[in-house]
Amino acid sequence: MTASMISLDSLASAKTSHRRLTIAKSSNCKSSSCGSTAKPNDIDAAVWEKIKDHPCYSEEAHHYFARMHVAVAPACNIQCNYCNRKYDCANESRPGVVSEKLTPDQALRKVIAVANEVPQLSVLGIAGPGDACYDWQRTKATFEKVIAEIPDIKLCISTNGLALPDHVDELASMNVDHVTITINMVDPQIGAKIYPWIFYNHRRYTGIEAAEILHERQMLGLEMLAARGILTKINSVMIPGVNDEHLIEVNRWVKERGAFLHNVMPLISEPAHGTYYGLTGQRAPRPIELKALQDRLENGAKLMRHCRQCRADAVGLLGEDRGKEFMLDQIPGELSYDDRNRAAYREVVAQERSIHAAAKSEAIEMVKAAGPDGSLQIAVATKGGGRINEHFGHAKEFQIYEASPRGIAFVGHRKIEQYCRGGWGDDATLDAVIVALEGIDIVLCAKIGDCPKKRLADAGIRAMHAYSYDYIETAISAVYAAEFGVGPLTATA
């Protein structure tokens, strides 16, 4: 297992691709077929082929692969009450926000720069800051330019759906395998509370009429995508008192029409963002309300729980935005694509994740075999690779897992402010971290100091670094077994 640990240490670095490749080739595994297949049992093979390298469509893949967005589509044909088109801030992380809009040629330069430096890159998305289908000429030109240089990159778009039916055939012909439609309602009465206006067929519509048109176009677009085998993820913004209960109905509608994944996201409505909802005091859901709704939807369309509500120019693994490293003025004018980093990384990951998958299913079986009624909420500090490899003080978020007799399930993530900066920790920040960890039994991290460990213990949260660099599920199963009593602990990767 040592070989894969060395390779994991070098995952984030683009400079060591040749070393990684050597490790991959000299490891005991002759091919990626060792261990069990990484494919989860409940997904059919053709679908798995489409999602296995897509961090947003596969919770498993998000540990290994990165996406980037290019902000080439600023124009929009809808006004939403949670969006303010004038707002633009480099320190905010939320959909619609970008630091620089790009032309298709500038976007191509940026994609090549990122592909050369970030070996995890597998997906190029266009998610605005407007609507990718409405601003179609720029979306299409960008995809055509990129695919000519980097043929194996996966393309995806995000859209409100109004202009989607006009472009489904072109999407299919460009091999766009993944489309996200934001659908917040299937009842125009509710839609009228979310959308002040739409621009359609050369005029502005308002009220119920606008919401009716949008609803019809969204359903038509979704059905057309499903008919062509294009995987479709539905994003819904949970707005308490407006559409929260209604999203159960939305979930049923989109599932019936072939949606692959449903992602219920919390409304972001801080007054400082200047959105209609922000200014009128519409509150956002609390994390516990979001999770309760997601739990109720569990039997409908498959749910996405690892969404980070990223910026329309985000770059990197989910939860780790490297966009600021790739601003236009930092990118050389002349660039050519070098496929060695991405190719070497893929080879290592193909092995690593099949070993991980085997360890994961073994861990889940162990938990199922343990005590009949135990349940643990576990927060994990990780930099990716499916391992506990982040220091407590360096974490900017925790990934939350639930271990119970049903197994081990990823249930979400909680953002925090980094506690340790330059070797010392800040007490006020630690207080906020403890608040964010409400309801958590155990924190697993690569390292933690005695002081924060004691402060956490005083708040009833046990922090451990005994499982540093283990697979997340392996460590959880060991903790769970120790807690609820089964035989001696074995597997630690």
Added chain:
Amino acid sequence: MAFKIIASQCTQCGACEFECPSGAIELKRDNYVIDPDKCTECEGAFETQQCAAVCPVPKTCVPA
């Protein structure tokens, strides 16, 4: 008659540029501007002025 864009309000999304039936709108330096000689206020083409109808910011695309 023509329309104009209040530059301080404009988000430069460019939706007006591709909706304009007269090709009267273009990006000059950092601002979208409407050429008054080409602007027809969409008369004879559409029932509403396309630039104003698609503009996301109120009172930004207005009669000159």
